[in-house]
Every structure is written in C-alpha cells, then in structure tokens.
Amino acid sequence: VTAAPAQLLQQILLAVQRIRPGPAAPRPGDTFTGLGLDSLDRLTLAAAVEHATGLAVSDEALSGAASPGDLARLLLLPERTTP
Amino acid sequence: VTPQPAPAPDGWLDAGAVAGPGTRLWHQAQVAAGAVLGDGCTLGKGCFIGAGSVIGDRVKIGNYACLFGASVGDEAMICPGALLLEDPAPRATTPGGARKDPDDWASRPVTIGAGATVGAGAVIAPGVTVGARALVGLGSVVLRDVPAHGLVIGNPARQVGWACRCAATLDASLACPACRRAYHREDGQLAEHPEPPHG
Numbered sequence: 644v645t646a647a648p649a650q651l652l653q654q655i656l657l658a659v660q661r662i663r664p665g666p667a668a669p670r671p672g673d674t675f676t677g678l679g680l681d682s683l684d685r686l687t688l689a690a691a692v693e694h695a696t697g698l699a700v701s702d703e704a705l706s707g708a709a710s711p712g713d714l715a716r717l718l719l720l721p722e723r724t725t726p
Numbered sequence: 727v728t729p730q731p732a733p734a735p736d737g738w739l740d741a742g743a744v745a746g747p748g749t750r751l752w753h754q755a756q757v758a759a760g761a762v763l764g765d766g767c768t769l770g771k772g773c774f775i776g777a778g779s780v781i782g783d784r785v786k787i788g789n790y791a792c793l794f795g796a797s798v799g800d801e802a803m804i805c806p807g808a809l810l811l812e813d814p815a816p817r818a819t820t821p822g823g824a825r826k827d828p829d830d831w832a833s834r835p836v837t838i839g840a841g842a843t844v845g846a847g848a849v850i851a852p853g854v855t856v857g858a859r860a861l862v863g864l865g866s867v868v869l870r871d872v873p874a875h876g877l878v879i880g881n882p883a884r885q886v887g888w889a890c891r892c893a894a895t896l897d898a899s900l901a902c903p904a905c906r907r908a909y910h911r912e913d914g915q916l917a918e919h920p921e922p923p924h925g
Contacts, residue, residue, distance in 0.1 A: 674898055682863070682877055682895055685886040702885035706877070709898030 671712030799840030
C-alpha cells in the first residue's frame with residue numbers, strides 16, 4: 644500500500660487532531676509534545692495512521708518522529724534491507 | 727551473595743534459595759529453591775520467584791508479580807502483577823500424556839537489564855531481553871527485545887519513545903524535561919551524556 648506524501652501528511656494531522664483536539668489545527672512542524680501527545684497517544688496515533696493508510700508504522704518511526712511532518716517523512720523512506 | 731536465613735518471617739524462602747543481606751520479603755512472598763536474590767531487595771506480598779531466577783541488588787518486585795527463571799539486573803523494578811515467563815511451549819503433559827517434569831521442557835528465561843522497569847500487569851514472553859533502564863508500560867505484552875532506555879507499551883508492545891534514567895520520557899532532542907539529563911544515539915543505541923547540562 645502506498646500513500647502520496649500530501650495525503651499521508653493530511654491523514655496524520657487529522658489523526659493528531661482527533662486524539663488531542665485543540666483550538667488550532669495542528670501543523671506539520673509542530674512537535675508532538677507541544678501538541679500534547681504523550682507516549683500512549685503516540686501508540687493511538689500509530690494505530691490510527693495504519694488504519695487510515697494501510698502503511699506499517701515501524702517502532703523506529705514511532706519513537707523517532709518529533710512532529711507530524713517528521714512522521715510522514717519517516718514513513719515514506721524506502722524500507723531498509725538487511726545486507 | 728552469602729546465603730542468609732529467611733529475612734522476614736512472613737515471606738517464604740525455600741530450602742536452597744539464597745537471599746542477600748537486607749533483602750525483605752513481605753507476606754506470602756515465595757522464593758523457590760535455586761533462586762538467588764541480591765542485597766537490599768524488596769519483595770511484595772504474594773510475589774513468586776521461580777527456580778533459576780537470579781535477582782540483582784536493590785531490586786523491587788511488586789505484589790503478586792511472578793518471575794519464572796528470570797535474570798534481573800541491579801535496581802530494576804518489577805511492578806505488581808507482572809509476569810516474566812520462561813516456557814516457550816507450555817503444555818501440562820508430554821505428547822504421550824505424562825506429567826511434564828523439569829527435564830521435559832526447555833527454559834528460555836527473560837532478562838531484565840539494570841535499572842529497567844516492568845509496569846504493572848505487563849507480560850514478558852519467554853526469551854525476551856528488556857534493556858537497561860528501559861520502561862515497559864503497564865499492561866504491555868512484550869514479544870520482542872526492548873533496547874536500553876526504550877519506552878514500550880501496548881499489545882503487542884511497540885516502542886513509542888525513550889525513557890530517561892529518572893523514568894521521564896525524553897523529548898525530541900533526547901533530553902529529559904524532568905531532570906535535564908541528555909542522551910545521544912551511538913551505534914543505534916541510546917547513550918547518556920557523561921554529565922547533565924548545567925543552567
């Protein structure tokens with residue numbers, strides 16, 4: 644399953660907004676911490692993104708992404724192969 | 727570790743079990759023969775430490791936690807109700823129907839690193855290694871190894887971040903918002919800066 648970058652980012656932002664509704668819509672560069680997401684919320688976000696896009700959110704992306712834009716970028720990286 | 731008599735009358739140290747000085751067992755805690763406890767540990771009410779377990783110094787084990795053959799590093803914390811399992815193919819009997827004895831199954835015990843925390847009610851599958859100062863969230867079902875300082879939660883458990891020595895979650899720059907310790911990636915692992923930043 645593939646997702647276009649803009650569409651993927653939109654899905655992530657939508658999921659963030661559902662998890663932590665705020666007065667302003669989340670932006671790609673906002674940090675998850677700044678948006679109020681804690682570690683449990685990250686897990687919820689991963690499940691929501693996987694459900695919406697069909698992409699697998701790796702633990703590396705989940706723990707390493709600092710913002711919605713960052714997560715989209717990590718999810719679109721080509722899969723690493725073991726030498 | 728020097729063998730000691732039962733350090734508390736209410737806990738149960740089986741013959742052949744060993745507990746270091748200063749280790750305390752609360753009511754109905756049981757340490758099976760062949761288990762070794764380090765110094766200064768605290769075992770909560772009703773917990774069970776199975777044969778072959780090796781527990782380091784200053785470890786806390788919560789009420790009703792069960793550790794089957796696990797190796798637990800110094801200063802680790804096993805919260806109430808956690809299960810550390812060791813039998814990857816659990817059956818009551820052999821294929822022939824005989825009761826399984828210790829020689830009839832292979833142990834793949836769990837390893838918990840120094841200073842790590844296993845949250846309340848978490849289940850750690852046989853053979854899994856939880857790295858030093860990792861933090862396993864409450865109720866997690868951990869099927870894969872957890873890196874040092876890894877923060878995992880869920881069923882199956884997934885890594886959602888990194889935990890500081892003080893147990894707070896590190897921010898995006900791998901700094902601790904609570905105690906200000908700082909970390910960096912080194913060969914795929916998380917390494918702590920030698921000194922916390924000042925100011």
